[in-house]
Amino acid sequence: MQHPPQYSPKVAMVAGETSGDLLAGLLLDGLQAQWPGVAGHGIGGAQMQARGFDAWWPSERLAVHGYSIELVRRLLGILKIRKDLRARLLADKPDVFIGVDAPDFNLGLERGLRAAGVKTVHFVCPSIWAWRANRVEKIRASADHVLCIFPFEPELLARHGIAATYVGHPLASVIPMQPDQQAARAQLGLAKDDEVLAILPGSRSAEVAYIAKPFFQAAALIRKARPAIKLVVPAVPALRARIEQIARECGVLEQLTLVTGQSHAVLAACDCTLIASGTATLEAALFKRPMVIAYHMHPISWRLMRRKQLQPWVGLPNILCRDFVVPELLQDAATPQALADAVQQWLDAPARDPARMASLERRFTALHESLRRDTPRLAADAIQKILA
Template identity: 70%
Template structure:
């Protein structure tokens, strides 16, 4: 297995639970993170090596190392010949590896359909050459892949089963030392170094503006431990003082506890929707990356809650539009609109029910059929 970044590690860990239930003697190894390690995964390399971002210099500087790791992994797997290879997200790394393994006779499964319905539709040819089967998180994806001759199964989103249908906000607040009557905004500027670099200062400046308008607001920031130093530096510059707490991880607790969240586009926005939280989605990146991404975008939305709803149910402020003043104003709008928030909660509850499936069983059923040929 290969999983990239924190979100892929989480999905792979949940999948491993199902795999071990189906095959108790399973041995799993490759590239993974702490969630996978807790399930006995043998990580030959850590998943955070794959946490690169956009078309940035960071990618170019690390490309040679990533290609070397992929070549070493390919050679080892072709030599040891596992029953199957499962690539979890990380398509730029995994598809090239999967294609080589499949050509060498190793069964390949890709978990998480790339967003060909949102951007880069030409990637269907790559998927067809790489994966014997695709496990899809969203219900409309298998039919789309079938039109291109790609076998796929809708397995639901594992997070929809992990996150409770009715969040325990009071319990989450108690665990985080927050009062029941506190007004709490969660700031989630991302889990990648480049995301923190582009978004953290902007988010904290927006928080300072919110605090000026409503001095009683409390801010919580779940930070990836490896990037906590970057987050702390950006927070210090904003001068928020005791109004802000930086957490070691605990993003789910932060989303469950908050009244609203200012959040970077990505998997975390779906987590926020499953916790039924109003949000403002933001994203910024380097100018070249932004221009290239915009050319390939097929839909007017980038946030998963809006894509799955087919409309702008929450605001998206991207690139030059993501100014501190605009982010603060949009977030405060949620705090001042309880009726609108309740309507959004009902919308997200319906979405949660649609995504909630027995993912582990559906996924392992599909994998077993692949193994049986």
């Protein structure tokens, strides 16, 4: 089907949480370069709204944590939003619906819209290669096309009859190949020769509730061994007060430098990071920083997740490198002493094990190169072909 020269598609989108909002904002950049009049409507956050997106509900309404207990508490409200959104979109059908991440919410919505004749795109392949492989059938029924951020995903989806395009990972273009550590330290008020540990206990309240305490207890142990070390914590504004409270209970609040946001500056500035499993671990890898990955969740959620896990790794850097490039301390293994010991091994490595540091930088540089693509343009080109 050929569209007239001034054609501008009607686009509906749903992005969940901060990471989805960032991805959707970059996608809107590509769509607007292709079709200057596109703005979109649906569910989105600040990045999308800055590009003219009409957010009928904010992305934060979809934010959940865990697999069972935490999800149940908010399930009814989320299902009501999805029902209302579906009714609005069916009453005035878009040319294309783009579900950005949030697969538990978006795939069911996409399936209903697709059945009604709406073209559907899912941006970010659900991690069927890591756990919940049975979800592939739902993807096939829901999405006309999948935009993938990891290079091995299109071939995997093709085996199941699902059309997909690798568009690269947006973070790989945002983060420089060679980060300027000294500029980042100057930005944060740190000295050139400081030893710096970045502590990232997560961007969700439930993550902070479970992992911040052992992180700060580990920080206290590290401080005893290395009194001069600088501890820097980037906190999302909504969680800053809670992080301060937990740090105070652990007796390290006075030793921390708490900054609002600025996680990229903190990762660029640090020598090592103690970090909760999630997208931030990939950011740390792109900054070529040693890390200790940890996670803790409700015991029932943990048992359910472990049953469905398909790979031996949980952290994205290890999954993508297909190796335990950095240590993972999960659930009961994430004790303060174990975390402190693993961090100090990295801090000692430049002097005691330089080969380990050199190997880490080589692996993370190769990973960075494999992920860096013109994501907005590639995604918009794929969507244009679907609409044509």
